[in-house]
Amino acid sequence: MEQVALEAATHDVSLWALFMQAGLIVKMVMIGLMGASVWTWAIVIDKYMSFAKARRQFDQFEQVFWSGQSLEELYRTLGERQNTGLAAIFVAAMREWKKSFERGARSPIGLQMRIDRAMDVTMSREGEAYEARLGSLATIGSAGPFIGLFGTVIGIMTSFQAIAGSKSTNLAVVAPGIAEALLATAIGLVAAIPAVIAYNRFMGEAGKLSSRMEGFADEFSAILSRQIDEKLQPRQAAQ
Amino acid sequence: MKGSIGTSLVLHSVLLGWALVSLSSPMQLNVADVEALPVDIVPVESITQMQQGDKKAPLTEKPSVKETKNQKVVENAENAGESDIDLKSPPTPAKKPLKTEAAAAPKPVERPTPTPTDEDNQVKDIVKEETAPKPQEVAALPQPKPEPTPPKPEPTPPKAETPPPTPTPTEAKTEEAPLPDSVPLPAAKPKQEPPKEQAKPVEKPVEKKPDPPKPTETAKADTKATEASKPTDKKEGKKQETAKSSSSKASDFNADQIAALLNKQDASGGGAKRSTSPASTGSTKPSTGSKLSVSEMDALRGQIGKNWSYIAGIEGAEGVVIRVHMRLDQSGMIVGEPEVSSSGGSDTARRTLESSARRAVLRSSPFKNLPADKYDAWSEVIVNFSPSDLDML
Numbered sequence: 220m221e222q223v224a225l226e227a228a229t230h231d232v233s234l235w236a237l238f239m240q241a242g243l244i245v246k247m248v249m250i251g252l253m254g255a256s257v258w259t260w261a262i263v264i265d266k267y268m269s270f271a272k273a274r275r276q277f278d279q280f281e282q283v284f285w286s287g288q289s290l291e292e293l294y295r296t297l298g299e300r301q302n303t304g305l306a307a308i309f310v311a312a313m314r315e316w317k318k319s320f321e322r323g324a325r326s327p328i329g330l331q332m333r334i335d336r337a338m339d340v341t342m343s344r345e346g347e348a349y350e351a352r353l354g355s356l357a358t359i360g361s362a363g364p365f366i367g368l369f370g371t372v373i374g375i376m377t378s379f380q381a382i383a384g385s386k387s388t389n390l391a392v393v394a395p396g397i398a399e400a401l402l403a404t405a406i407g408l409v410a411a412i413p414a415v416i417a418y419n420r421f422m423g424e425a426g427k428l429s430s431r432m433e434g435f436a437d438e439f440s441a442i443l444s445r446q447i448d449e450k451l452q453p454r455q456a457a458q
Numbered sequence: 459m460k461g462s463i464g465t466s467l468v469l470h471s472v473l474l475g476w477a478l479v480s481l482s483s484p485m486q487l488n489v490a491d492v493e494a495l496p497v498d499i500v501p502v503e504s505i506t507q508m509q510q511g512d513k514k515a516p517l518t519e520k521p522s523v524k525e526t527k528n529q530k531v532v533e534n535a536e537n538a539g540e541s542d543i544d545l546k547s548p549p550t551p552a553k554k555p556l557k558t559e560a561a562a563a564p565k566p567v568e569r570p571t572p573t574p575t576d577e578d579n580q581v582k583d584i585v586k587e588e589t590a591p592k593p594q595e596v597a598a599l600p601q602p603k604p605e606p607t608p609p610k611p612e613p614t615p616p617k618a619e620t621p622p623p624t625p626t627p628t629e630a631k632t633e634e635a636p637l638p639d640s641v642p643l644p645a646a647k648p649k650q651e652p653p654k655e656q657a658k659p660v661e662k663p664v665e666k667k668p669d670p671p672k673p674t675e676t677a678k679a680d681t682k683a684t685e686a687s688k689p690t691d692k693k694e695g696k697k698q699e700t701a702k703s704s705s706s707k708a709s710d711f712n713a714d715q716i717a718a719l720l721n722k723q724d725a726s727g728g729g730a731k732r733s734t735s736p737a738s739t740g741s742t743k744p745s746t747g748s749k750l751s752v753s754e755m756d757a758l759r760g761q762i763g764k765n766w767s768y769i770a771g772i773e774g775a776e777g778v779v780i781r782v783h784m785r786l787d788q789s790g791m792i793v794g795e796p797e798v799s800s801s802g803g804s805d806t807a808r809r810t811l812e813s814s815a816r817r818a819v820l821r822s823s824p825f826k827n828l829p830a831d832k833y834d835a836w837s838e839v840i841v842n843f844s845p846s847d848l849d850m851l
Contacts, residue, residue, distance in 0.1 A: 234474075234481050257466045265462035 237399045242377050248370030248403050255359045255366075256410035262352045263417045270424050273304055273349065277431060280305040304345055304428070305435050311341040312439055320450075327447045334443055338436045345432060349425040353418055360415035367407015374400025750828075750835050757827050759841055766818035768845070772811070774804025780815045780843040788833055790824035815843060 238249060283293065284305075294313040302310050315337040319330045378396025385392055530542060750758070762782070784796035796819045800808045828836050 234478050253470070257463070257470050260466035260469060261459070261463035263462075264465050265459050268462070 234402070237395070237402050240395065241374060241399045241402070245370045245374045245377075245400065245403055248366055248373075249406055252363060252366055252370075252403070252406040252410050255363060255414075256406070259356060259359050259410055259414040259417065262356055263413065266352070266417070266421045270349070270421065270428070273428055276304050276306065277428070280309070281435070284309070303348070305432060307345060308338050308341045308432060308436055309439060311337045312436075312443060316443060316446075327444075327451050330447055331440070331444050335436075335440055338440065342429070342432050342436055346425070346429040349428055350422070353421050353425065356414045356418040356421070360411050360418055363407045363411030363414065364404070365407070367404040367411075370403025370407070371400045374403060750832060750839075754827075754829065754832075754836075755841075758825055758836075758839065759843070761822045761825055761827075762815075762818050762841065762843070765822040766814060768814065769810070772807045772845075775807040775811060775845045776803065778803030778807055778811050778845060780811055782815055782819050782841045782843070783839075784819060784841075785838050786823075786825060786828075786836055788830065790826060790828055792820065792823040796820070811845070 238246065241249065290313065294310065294317075297306055297310050298314075300306075312334050315334045316330075319333065375397060378393065378400060381396060382388060382393060778800055779802050780798065780800040782796055782798050785793040787793050796816060798812045798816045798819070800812050800815075802808075803811075
């Protein structure tokens with residue numbers, strides 16, 4: 220009885236001790252999962268900030284766009300800058316419009332199509348930027364628990380082998396091994412749970428932003444098509 | 459992105475650092491120092507299978523009756539005692555004769571022709587009522603049998619009371635005379651008749667007292683009487699047969715032959731089972747209080763079930779429970795007729811199942827694989843069956 224008590228006392232069950240006692244595979248799993256957790260939180264912080272920034276920019280641009288300011292003027296001020304979001308779509312459409320009119324557009328339908336294409340391309344590029352790295356969040360969220368479980372299974376296997384070797388099933392002998400093995404699953408869950416939550420949240424935000432961009436693109440396309448008609452009709456009447 | 463990775467790393471290291479500090483020394487699990495409580499499993503048989511032995515003997519581990527001197531071994535004996543014939547309750551007959559004889563002598567003098575049988579029966583009943591309760595109690599304890607002789611005078615007094623009013627000295631003499639012969643054969647029952655009859659003629663007013671008990675107890679008494687009168691009765695058949703035969707003899711009672719009527723058997727213990735161990739409290743039978751185990755009981759049921767040609771699909775057979783009560787001898791053969799009774803289900807199903815159960819029991823005798831050392835436990839067996847059991851067999 221005393222012997223067992225002594226043995227139990229020698230077992231350090233602090234986190235660090237548990238980690239150091241673990242086998243190589245379990246250690247690697249733990250380190251990998253810790254890395255995944257760091258990466259997850261890095262993405263979460265990054266995305267949170269970038270989405271907040273994008274929303275702010277959208278609001279600002281819409282305010283400027285609908286303020287009645289001349290579109291030419293707006294284009295001129297924005298043209299020199301690196302634009303994102305709605306501003307990028309606006310600049311792309313205006314650039315296409317300018318190019319077509321500088322050379323003298325032949326058909327209004329062709330011009331309309333080109334402008335729409337330009338806006339679509341910009342939109343998808345912007346959308347991609349919003350959804351970038353969300354995929355890794357999804358992967359960590361779904362695979363994290365499994366990786367942790369793998370570490371646990373390996374850890375328990377080794378601890379059972381140790382039991383077989385020591386021929387003792389005393390809880391004091393078994394417990395540290397199992398605790399160490401379970402640590403792997405715990406880390407896996409710690410990494411996966413925020414990843415899943417963040418993924419769902421950011422996918423929703425990205426969807427909202429892209430639908431907002433689509434709405435703006437449709438509206439701007441309608442405005443441009445009206446402009447085209449107004450500009451081409453006098454010419455046709457002149458001919 | 460770099461900034462956010464850095465932030466994330468910092469956050470993680472802070473969290474880990476906190477975890478290392480706070481979780482590094484988990485609270486020691488303080489196990490309450492509870493002393494183990496020793497639990498003993500006490501077999502319920504020690505309470506339910508209590509046995510009465512020799513009251514005066516010291517209490518020993520194994521209950522045992524008084525040591526028997528008669529070492530002639532009687533086969534299949536179940537009841538402890540010194541006699542050569544295995545009888546269950548010898549004292550009962552022994553008592554009856556006493557009273558009857560006391561009254562018996564005068565009878566032939568006054569009435570040479572005994573009254574019709576009906577009356578006889580009634581009379582018997584009454585006598586039994588008075589005596590019956592006591593003998594039964596005594597029957598349970600064969601040991602005290604030697605003692606009964608002293609009590610005998612006690613029962614007689616009530617009768618003696620009735621005579622006092624009668625001034626006839628002859629009766630008193632007769633009463634006194636039989637008393638010493640208090641150990642007659644169990645056959646003395648008939649003599650019981652005379653006392654009553656005799657009493658009746660002598661003092662009718664006084665006898666009215668005894669009469670009232672008749673109607674009140676007639677119900678019980680009649681049934682007992684009828685049972686008793688049947689010579690075919692299984693348990694007490696022997697005794698009662700002897701009683702009957704003796705009763706017929708009693709009618710031509712001869713005082714000179716009284717010695718011939720005396721019971722030469724030792725009054726103590728009617729059984730013939732020998733006991734070698736010294737007397738001790740705990741048992742009337744020299745048994746160990748053993749009990750058939752579940753598997754042994756199942757084996758017995760299995761043997762019956764194997765021989766049971768059960769007809770499936772009898773209507774109303776679902777709730778039927780058949781109870782077979784049989785006596786077995788040491789070789790496993792059935793002694794006498796098994797008693798089969800049943801309950802639940804429809805009447806027809808019951809009847810069919812009862813008869814099939816009887817056939818199965820008779821066919822499966824002799825029963826095998828019953829432990830010989832537990833014969834006391836299976837000498838008398840009650841087996842319960844229900845159709846659902848048979849389906850499993």
